[in-house]
Amino acid sequence: MNEMQAKDEIRLIQEMIEKTRKITAGSWMFFLVWGIxxxxxxxxxxxxxxxxxxxxxxxxxxxxxxxxxxxxxVYGKKHEKQQGARTYPTxxxxxxxxxxxxxxxxxxxxxxxxxxxxxxxxxxxxSLIAGILAFTLGGIYEWNLLKWCGVLWWxxxxxxxxxxxxxxxxxxxxxxxxxxxxxxxxxxxxxHKQSD
Amino acid sequence: MQSExxxxxxxxxxxxxxxAVLSILISVxxxxxxxLKETIGTTDGNLSASLSKLEEAGYISINKTFKGKKPLxxxxxxxxxRKAFSAYLKTLETYVSFKK
Numbered sequence: 062m063n064e065m066q067a068k069d070e071i072r073l074i075q076e077m078i079e080k081t082r083k084i085t086a087g088s089w090m091f092f093l094v095w096g097i098x099x100x101x102x103x104x105x106x107x108x109x110x111x112x113x114x115x116x117x118x119x120x121x122x123x124x125x126x127x128x129x130x131x132x133x134x135v136y137g138k139k140h141e142k143q144q145g146a147r148t149y150p151t152x153x154x155x156x157x158x159x160x161x162x163x164x165x166x167x168x169x170x171x172x173x174x175x176x177x178x179x180x181x182x183x184x185x186x187x188s189l190i191a192g193i194l195a196f197t198l199g200g201i202y203e204w205n206l207l208k209w210c211g212v213l214w215w216x217x218x219x220x221x222x223x224x225x226x227x228x229x230x231x232x233x234x235x236x237x238x239x240x241x242x243x244x245x246x247x248x249x250x251x252x253h254k255q256s257d
Numbered sequence: 258m259q260s261e262x263x264x265x266x267x268x269x270x271x272x273x274x275x276x277a278v279l280s281i282l283i284s285v286x287x288x289x290x291x292x293l294k295e296t297i298g299t300t301d302g303n304l305s306a307s308l309s310k311l312e313e314a315g316y317i318s319i320n321k322t323f324k325g326k327k328p329l330x331x332x333x334x335x336x337x338x339r340k341a342f343s344a345y346l347k348t349l350e351t352y353v354s355f356k357k
Contacts, residue, residue, distance in 0.1 A: 067352035070276060074346070077280035080296050142324075145292025146285045 081148055088154060089248030090136060096241030098129040103233045110227050118180075122169065130162075153201050161194040181226030184233065188218035195240055206247065210240040269314045270345045274299055274307040279342045282317060282334035290330035308332060316341055
């Protein structure tokens, strides 16, 4: 073994580790679909508020969140099968997403039904959890952009306090565009670059 | 003279395919046989032989199951494998940095 061969081996190790990173970047589809589903949910809710059909808002969210959950399960299984390997970041991501999903469900449906707080506060709590999700994923992926998206969600939660409760959820649209759709597009571009 | 200055490389890992296998397994929880084959770009036979050697040394564990009707072979690195890989890297570094 000489220095040249040693460098060759180190290059091989780096190349193999880089290839496993492609699996992490492949999660862009989850961000994109959840971003779109949530924007559609907000739009649906806004329409229901405009026509004063408040009692149907829960169904609007059940439908859109249901679409997101079904997609996550089906695509997640297909994605895992295609990749053939489970990285530690993808395992951590799945756990964080499940934990935050449960928190969204409790905060958005169960606690308001139990009348623990007013419906108008849901958007604020959802923003807080969305911030935790983005910031934690940013930490797992070692991706500062996503961490800043988390901070943005928290600032959004503060901003919502000063907006009339009927229009609070509208602030979700720019937050979702910046906090979910934008990272999805960046991840997609990273994934395709790694595939080339 | 040289062998005194340079560390001794682990002969189990000192092969292109086996080194590639451990490099992948060190960064994932588990990987399927097909994933390893495609990522490394080798043949079934060569990979099988390399995996057997790593398993015999206790560096990896191989699990053979069925997913539906298809056989699924997955590999994981063991604690012994992690330590061996880390020691191998340290030894490699001595080859690179020695001539600086």
